[in-house]
Amino acid sequence: MEQTEDTIAAEKNQTVKSNFGRKRKAWVIVGVVCGLLFVGGLVGGLIYYYTSQANKSNSPPSTADPPSTDYSGNTTIMLDPRYTRSFWGMDYTPRGSQMDLGCTVTQDDVIEDLKILYQLTPRIRLYGMDCAQADLVLNGLNRLGIDMGVVLTLWVDDNQTTYQRQYDTFWKVTDTYGFDRLTGVSIGNEAIFRKQATVDNLVSKMDQMRSALADKGQTHIPVYTTEINDLDKLLPHEDALMDNVHPFFGGTTAETAANWTWKYYYEVDQYPTIQYAKTNNIQIPAVISEIGWPSFPPNGSVQGAIPGIPQLQRFMDDYVCEANRRGLPYYWFEFKDEPWKQWMFNETRESYWGLFDENRQLKNVSLPNCPMDVWTKGDLAVPQPLPLTTTH
Numbered sequence: 060m061e062q063t064e065d066t067i068a069a070e071k072n073q074t075v076k077s078n079f080g081r082k083r084k085a086w087v088i089v090g091v092v093c094g095l096l097f098v099g100g101l102v103g104g105l106i107y108y109y110t111s112q113a114n115k116s117n118s119p120p121s122t123a124d125p126p127s128t129d130y131s132g133n134t135t136i137m138l139d140p141r142y143t144r145s146f147w148g149m150d151y152t153p154r155g156s157q158m159d160l161g162c163t164v165t166q167d168d169v170i171e172d173l174k175i176l177y178q179l180t181p182r183i184r185l186y187g188m189d190c191a192q193a194d195l196v197l198n199g200l201n202r203l204g205i206d207m208g209v210v211l212t213l214w215v216d217d218n219q220t221t222y223q224r225q226y227d228t229f230w231k232v233t234d235t236y237g238f239d240r241l242t243g244v245s246i247g248n249e250a251i252f253r254k255q256a257t258v259d260n261l262v263s264k265m266d267q268m269r270s271a272l273a274d275k276g277q278t279h280i281p282v283y284t285t286e287i288n289d290l291d292k293l294l295p296h297e298d299a300l301m302d303n304v305h306p307f308f309g310g311t312t313a314e315t316a317a318n319w320t321w322k323y324y325y326e327v328d329q330y331p332t333i334q335y336a337k338t339n340n341i342q343i344p345a346v347i348s349e350i351g352w353p354s355f356p357p358n359g360s361v362q363g364a365i366p367g368i369p370q371l372q373r374f375m376d377d378y379v380c381e382a383n384r385r386g387l388p389y390y391w392f393e394f395k396d397e398p399w400k401q402w403m404f405n406e407t408r409e410s411y412w413g414l415f416d417e418n419r420q421l422k423n424v425s426l427p428n429c430p431m432d433v434w435t436k437g438d439l440a441v442p443q444p445l446p447l448t449t450t451h
């Protein structure tokens with residue numbers, strides 16, 4: 060399987076813009092997709108590896124009073140020449156938004172984050188509704204007078220009260236801030252992978268959310284889950300396929316990580332959506348909901364994949380602008396380090412995937428420079444690259 064400049068150029072020229080939601084269009088497909096054998100092996104390794112780890116990207120529940128949305132700072136965004144708006148999207152967990160740890164998140168801190176995030180990406184994706192994180196983000200955007208597309212996640216674990224709390228908060232938040240900046244609603248993140256939910260369980264929650272949104276006249280907002288397991292079973296019930304894709308856990312070197320990712324994306328994410336579209340004449344986009352590289356600890360390698368800043372730099376250099384050029388949608392994982400994961404999950408690497416450390420200091424990397432437009436309200440379009448083509 061080879062990807063030449065010609066096929067990439069052809070892909071770019073013929074990129075299909077797809078709109079999410081109920082107004083679905085038929086696919087326009089050019090090219091041939093290679094077989095899945097190669098990825099079967101990789102995915103097996105990936106899933107096996109994941110399963111041997113305790114927890115991932117977590118956002119555990121508890122009950123604490125929501126923080127105040129009062130803000131004492133200034134709302135001036137100082138443009139920093141180190142930043143360009145070059146990431147299609149970015150994963151964001153505000154500091155102190157874990158209920159078990161007491162909800163210490165503040166509006167000031169979220170606003171300082173947003174001042175930077177706005178210069179990095181048009182879109183952000185949150186992991187849960189606890190600790191008023193969605194209020195703080197949406198209120199923060201209002202205070203700053205800026206627009207960014209926001210994916211809200213209703214965290215799913217094995218306790219039904221967790222979801223109910225997320226669900227109730229979701230409607231309070233949308234009552235207050237409306238639906239204008241919502242680019243999607245994710246029912247859970249890797250809940251099946253963690254064995255905390257079944258496919259049927261997530262499908263019924265997605266159906267229910269979709270019909271509740273329809274009751275509010277919000278049929279255009281895409282509803283999906285975010286998973287690494289059972290993608291083919293979930294796909295028919297989703298408005299987008301959202302898959303966390305980690306070349307690091309695939310054990311590939313930083314030098315080969317971008318190539319690994321193209322193949323993985325086309326074969327595991329996009330290929331099933333193409334098959335689904337062919338059979339059902341329905342198009343849904345395939346989005347990478349997490350992609351990134353850890354910078355610490357150096358002894359935390361997975362085969363050839365070594366955590367480190369030079370490795371992060373290499374993967375970012377190879378991946379980000381090329382993904383943009385191909386029209387491949389993704390959320391970079393992630394904005395800031397999350398040290399709490401280390402002691403909560405006994406997993407050091409998960410804490411250090413940030414471009415910035417926990418105190419918002421940019422790591423020793425130069426960020427990619429292939430700027431894109433500011434997000435504008437109502438923009439739910441998701442680029443959809445043509446499939447990887449064979450050239451022989």
Ligand SMILES: *[C@@H]1O[C@H](CO)[C@@H](O)[C@H](O)[C@H]1NC(C)=O
Nearest residue numbers: 120121122217218219220221
């Ligand atoms: C579920 O979560 C609620 C609220 O945090 C808690 O009170 C309850 O004990 C939990 N149930 C189980 C079975 O863990």
Ligand SMILES: *[C@@H]1O[C@H](CO)[C@@H](O)[C@H](O)[C@H]1NC(C)=O
Nearest residue numbers: 132133134135136137171174
């Ligand atoms: C506003 O905050 C920024 C940091 O976000 C700071 O650089 C700037 O000096 C502040 N401006 C005023 C007028 O206080």
Ligand SMILES: *[C@@H]1O[C@H](CO)[C@@H](O)[C@H](O)[C@H]1NC(C)=O
Nearest residue numbers: 060061062063314315317318
């Ligand atoms: C990535 O793939 C392209 C196209 O197949 C190839 O030319 C390039 O050498 C590969 N890069 C690495 C680092 O393997």
Ligand SMILES: *[C@@H]1O[C@H](CO)[C@@H](O)[C@H](O)[C@H]1NC(C)=O
Nearest residue numbers: 355356357358359360407408
């Ligand atoms: C990695 O190194 C740290 C010390 O920097 C040590 O505490 C830890 O046990 C090491 N982990 C592994 C998996 O070797």
Ligand SMILES: *[C@@H]1O[C@H](CO)[C@@H](O)[C@H](O)[C@H]1NC(C)=O
Nearest residue numbers: 111112113359404405406407
């Ligand atoms: C934490 O992880 C290390 C290696 O990943 C393991 O050896 C150790 O037993 C774990 N500790 C606990 C309390 O789970």
Ligand SMILES: *[C@@H]1O[C@H](CO)[C@@H](O)[C@H](O)[C@H]1NC(C)=O
Nearest residue numbers: 368369372373422423424425
């Ligand atoms: C930052 O990275 C560059 C290489 O890109 C290196 O030369 C420099 O020493 C690093 N600076 C620090 C403070 O680690």
